[in-house]
Amino acid sequence: xxxxxxxxxxxxxxxxxxxxxxxxxxxxxxxxxxxxxxxxxxxxxxxxxxxxxxxxxxxxxxxxxxxxxxxxxxxxxxxxxxxxxxxxxxxxxxxxxxxxxxxxxxxxxxxxxxxxxxxxxxxxxxxxxxxxxxxxxxxxxxxxxxxxxxxxxxxxxxxxxxxxxxxxxxxxxxxxxxxxxxxxxxxxxxxxxxxxxxxxxxxxxxxxxxxxxxxxxxxxxxxxxxxxxxxxxxxxxxxxxxxxxxxxxxxxxxxxxxxxxxxxxxxxxxxxxxxxxxxxxxxxxxxxxxxxxxxxxxxxxxxxxxxxxxxxxxxxxxxxxxxxxxxxxxxxxxxxxxxxxxxxxxxxxxxxxxxxxxxx
Amino acid sequence: xxxxxxxxxxxxxxxxxxxxxxxxxxxxxxxxxxxxxxxxxxxxxxxxxxxxxxxxxxxxxxxxxxxxxxxxxxxxxxxxxxxxxxxxxxxxxxxxxxxxxxxxxxxxxxxxxxxxxxxxxxxxxxxxxxxxxxxxxxxxxxxxxxxxxxxxxxxxxxxxxxxxxxxxxxxxxxxxxxxxxxxxxxxxxxxxxxxxxxxxxxxxxxxxxxxxxxxxxxxxxxxxxxxxxxxxxxxxxxxxxxxxxxxxxxxxxxxxxxxxxxxxxxxxxxxxxxxxxxxxxxxxxxxxxxxxxxxxxxxxxxxxxxxxxxxxxxxxxxxxxxxxxxxxxxxxxxxxxxxxxxxxxxxxxxxxxxxxx
Numbered sequence: 001x002x003x004x005x006x007x008x009x010x011x012x013x014x015x016x017x018x019x020x021x022x023x024x025x026x027x028x029x030x031x032x033x034x035x036x037x038x039x040x041x042x043x044x045x046x047x048x049x050x051x052x053x054x055x056x057x058x059x060x061x062x063x064x065x066x067x068x069x070x071x072x073x074x075x076x077x078x079x080x081x082x083x084x085x086x087x088x089x090x091x092x093x094x095x096x097x098x099x100x101x102x103x104x105x106x107x108x109x110x111x112x113x114x115x116x117x118x119x120x121x122x123x124x125x126x127x128x129x130x131x132x133x134x135x136x137x138x139x140x141x142x143x144x145x146x147x148x149x150x151x152x153x154x155x156x157x158x159x160x161x162x163x164x165x166x167x168x169x170x171x172x173x174x175x176x177x178x179x180x181x182x183x184x185x186x187x188x189x190x191x192x193x194x195x196x197x198x199x200x201x202x203x204x205x206x207x208x209x210x211x212x213x214x215x216x217x218x219x220x221x222x223x224x225x226x227x228x229x230x231x232x233x234x235x236x237x238x239x240x241x242x243x244x245x246x247x248x249x250x251x252x253x254x255x256x257x258x259x260x261x262x263x264x265x266x267x268x269x270x271x272x273x274x275x276x277x278x279x280x281x282x283x284x285x286x287x288x289x290x291x292x293x294x295x296x297x298x299x300x301x302x303x304x305x306x307x308x309x310x311x312x313x314x315x316x317x318x319x320x321x322x323x324x325x326x327x328x329x330x331x332x333x334x335x336x337x338x339x340x341x342x343x344x345x346x347x348x349x350x351x352x353x354x355x356x357x358x359x360x
Numbered sequence: 361x362x363x364x365x366x367x368x369x370x371x372x373x374x375x376x377x378x379x380x381x382x383x384x385x386x387x388x389x390x391x392x393x394x395x396x397x398x399x400x401x402x403x404x405x406x407x408x409x410x411x412x413x414x415x416x417x418x419x420x421x422x423x424x425x426x427x428x429x430x431x432x433x434x435x436x437x438x439x440x441x442x443x444x445x446x447x448x449x450x451x452x453x454x455x456x457x458x459x460x461x462x463x464x465x466x467x468x469x470x471x472x473x474x475x476x477x478x479x480x481x482x483x484x485x486x487x488x489x490x491x492x493x494x495x496x497x498x499x500x501x502x503x504x505x506x507x508x509x510x511x512x513x514x515x516x517x518x519x520x521x522x523x524x525x526x527x528x529x530x531x532x533x534x535x536x537x538x539x540x541x542x543x544x545x546x547x548x549x550x551x552x553x554x555x556x557x558x559x560x561x562x563x564x565x566x567x568x569x570x571x572x573x574x575x576x577x578x579x580x581x582x583x584x585x586x587x588x589x590x591x592x593x594x595x596x597x598x599x600x601x602x603x604x605x606x607x608x609x610x611x612x613x614x615x616x617x618x619x620x621x622x623x624x625x626x627x628x629x630x631x632x633x634x635x636x637x638x639x640x641x642x643x644x645x646x647x648x649x650x651x652x653x654x655x656x657x658x659x660x661x662x663x664x665x666x667x668x669x670x671x672x673x674x675x676x677x678x679x680x681x682x683x684x685x686x687x688x689x690x691x692x693x694x695x696x697x698x699x700x701x702x703x704x705x706x707x708x709x710x711x712x713x714x715x716x717x
Contacts, residue, residue, distance in 0.1 A: 057440070060440070068432075068436075168518055179478065179519055179703075180517065180518070181458075268432070272432035277455060279430045279455055280431065282429040282433060317433075317436065318440060320424075321437070321440065321444070324423075327426045
């Protein structure tokens, strides 16, 4: 018989080891999945994890990892602050959309004027758009005690409608022959989130993501507010006695995660995507939740988790076109990663005991 | 001895020839917006891909990536295909337009074909089918078969392609039955069985007994079947699993001949950037079998209409036709020009409601 025994203290070793073990377990289980689909499992795993980093065309894929990973990291950093304090913003996707729409709207309002201040204004507007959208669940929670999970999630669908409306109406390219979609910001120099070093993939959003990681690390480890966030999550009662103002904390955490998600949306729409289109959002806001947990809600962990997630996306596409793996198999593979992580999390708080004989 | 030497060299020559042949394989890539198993749009494109493989055998290699999001993801997948030596790449969704143009500018030696788009370049062709011709036949059957005089229409995105289909279906339904009304629901997706089913149910509750769809799943058919007396049509693919009722006919996308011709052109070195818009006459649009659930005289009329469209004796948009606001669009006998059709953003007279924006 095996029996679970609660640890007196969460295990530090397993807390750090579970992500690594989860990745290895995913590789094994994924390999079995690919083998049962009639593909060479070793080749498939190598294609997903090796090819983008060290393969023949890694000069192209490495910058792509930055482009794909940056929005995930930026959003996940914001989410992790709230998650640590038990404030659940599930609607980052909506805040991401609103940041993009508001930011792109500000940029397009200046078209065709070329000026240095346009892009900074767009960044500000993007952050503001995401922040304002997150303030809705925040204020409702503070004022009326509504559930922020439901409100923020529902607002994603509202944001999607606003996005469709913007792509079809307000922001539609007047020279686009009636087709939906805004002007391409990549062709509007003052509004273009261009690569800082050409061909490196390093655009302003990537830089911002790195800054956010450092900022979150300092906040959580060196700042009173960060201490309050951690305290509220770990011991809510103690936090109240310590004089933490829960309303202020809710407004800060939701506002911060909204602003960061909005920034991610703005950098995406002004850079890699270029356009406000009906299908602009591709689920970064939801995937970032996985990234946040995969990274143990720790800034450095999130940095690594974001790139790992990006790697499975990019490697997954290569596996699709080179090995003919179906897209669904790749998605199952990504799902396994979270599944194993959550399952193995058990080991942080419990230890497994073999009970061969009855305890005396 | 001599024979052995001869055979050996023959085998070697053969080996060299085959390996040289393998090097010369034409690589054709396909980028799909949905899953190949959607049973509709992407499925028909993948049928086209398989036809290319069947036609050229070992002379081609095809690769595809499904479920590609429009935007930066599409751009990366396209770049990856080009890097891996694709000679010809088909991008089969309107939303891949910007990505196709961007990647094409970086790989001038690779040929690109963008479905339903409007932006071309020296190495980017556009192609689409005149689905509105199929809609005309469908509208005729729908108008003839409705008893409640209410036809439900599940529309995807308010882009010219979809609006054109609504107008054509309405025009011909109205000709068959002057009392007909259209109820249009916009679902903002090409493929989402749950949303499509909800839309179909809502339309049926509003009294619709015919459901037309510009989305790709069979969910509306399932809803129609459940309701019992509601007619539906296959979209993109035949969806014959719901025949003979509720599915009474279908608009078929037939990409194979075009894909084979374009692949051949790349092999021959005769490929050029063109804008192709083929209809029933070229065989890019087909009408799925009209089942016996349709009255014989309606079926005969529908087939006659199809034949007139095929020969070009009749254009699906022939005046007099007014715009929704009552202003004249086409005078008596005038036919629509392709430019207006390509950028159509207005309803014709008689359709209620507004195009969302």
